[in-house]
Amino acid sequence: MELIDGNHIAAALVAELKAEVATFPGRKPCLALVRVGEDPASVSYVRKKEKTAAEIGVTSRIILPPITITQAELFALIDSLNADDDVDGILVQSPLPKHIEEVATFRRVAPEKDVDGFNTLNLGKVAQEDPTGFVACTPAGIMELLARSGVDLKGQHVVVLGRSLIVGKPIALLALQKKAGANATVTVCHSGTVNLPALTRQADVLIAAIGRAEFVTADMVKPGAVVIDVGINRVPDDTKKTGYRLTGDVHFPTVSPLCAKITPVPGGVGPMTVAMLMKNTVKAFRQRATR
């Protein structure tokens, strides 16, 4: 069994992006990070993104509207960033407060600056295999992890567990694409799937993104499979100071001995998302520069 080390792969990608950005004369790529309110998880995510941007040489512009911002005011803010020629990428950190409609907010971001890949147009471009689009950071990170771990999906049966808009569906569409590294046969399973273990056991590559702690057990995995664990779940644990431990959607102790390769949680898919955000931002910069 080989661990797929997301921290290591993300660090390699960050180093490559840093080298690339260093070659840009003049203005550097700029990422606008919009964080509404003081949600502790959001504060920590935005700080991490700001730090990685600085490491690469991407300018970040942090905008911190109060939690009382109205939908109309948030739209106006996004519109002004859309119109600002010095801004290449825009990320509106989720979760947003309850009075703000998330989907409408993500759609408001101009497609050519939508480095989070949540705009409807960019999702359509994933389906259309249009390389000018932006792929959401988690599925893009999974493809990058696989490619850099020497896993070619061609002819492989990829089983995706979960059909969410930000992971399950885009990773299924990416694995299906006709380009090198992809070309998989793809099955999407979910909470309503009948006889789930019989399907997951067919997976050459199993992508678990169902959001249930340690849901995937050894009987659901074919020996020799590659397992990508997208879940990040908090499980109560009295032995920890915090009172919980982080675990994925896969029961790692029993599944990992069966696998050819597996991502740990934490340290697998997670670290890739920020790196892919930066990759998207640099891509947005390049595409805007060559318009």
Added chain:
Amino acid sequence: MELIDGNHIAAALVAELKAEVATFPGRKPCLALVRVGEDPASVSYVRKKEKTAAEIGVTSRIILPPITITQAELFALIDSLNADDDVDGILVQSPLPKHIEEVATFRRVAPEKDVDGFNTLNLGKVAQEDPTGFVACTPAGIMELLARSGVDLKGQHVVVLGRSLIVGKPIALLALQKKAGANATVTVCHSGTVNLPALTRQADVLIAAIGRAEFVTADMVKPGAVVIDVGINRVPDDTKKTGYRLTGDVHFPTVSPLCAKITPVPGGVGPMTVAMLMKNTVKAFRQRATR
């Protein structure tokens, strides 16, 4: 074995649309049909669409630019239809001449008038389960055929053979949706799939859209399955005046006895596409009227 009669179901849908359009006071829905050049298949398709529109009470506006039209002129024509408040739906008939870029042309149609469902934004809306979008007519027609034949996909394993942008991918996304009638587990297979028969034999509902005459044989189908044959292939046949016969992607004589239900070719999925175009046009009219 029960035949799913596409002609009958399409006629029922057309009658319903006619009744609905009759209730609209004032201006009727208007569909602009753009046909470039004199391709015989296109002439016949556009004529059929015009006829069905007339039957329903949808106004059609036929625009016949010469085959020498430039890309820029075609874009300008589409722009003028996009801006025309009296036009609810726009269809640019394919195939287009070689000097015209098809994808760019379909993308030029305003999303809210894109009754063919080929605009990137509408494809993204299928993935996002956004009911304001327009679904391409063939996959939409398949869902309608299934619903009106009493086939509920919930908990069923749908295997889609083919990953095209206009059939395979959207039908996979539709079958996965969380709404009533859908909620299937979905596998997408294609020309690069290893051990295809082992996968297609798992299908409770098999959707064949691979574009190869009589490709699906009895050994690839589970007894009791529902089979939807999307293929329309010409096979040389000396006994016919035309020198060919039409056949689907399924070898009907050997597969049909195994099935619970199956669509014939012709007379299955084919007749649904024009009916769904009209359904989309009426929907575009309604949505534009209530903006």
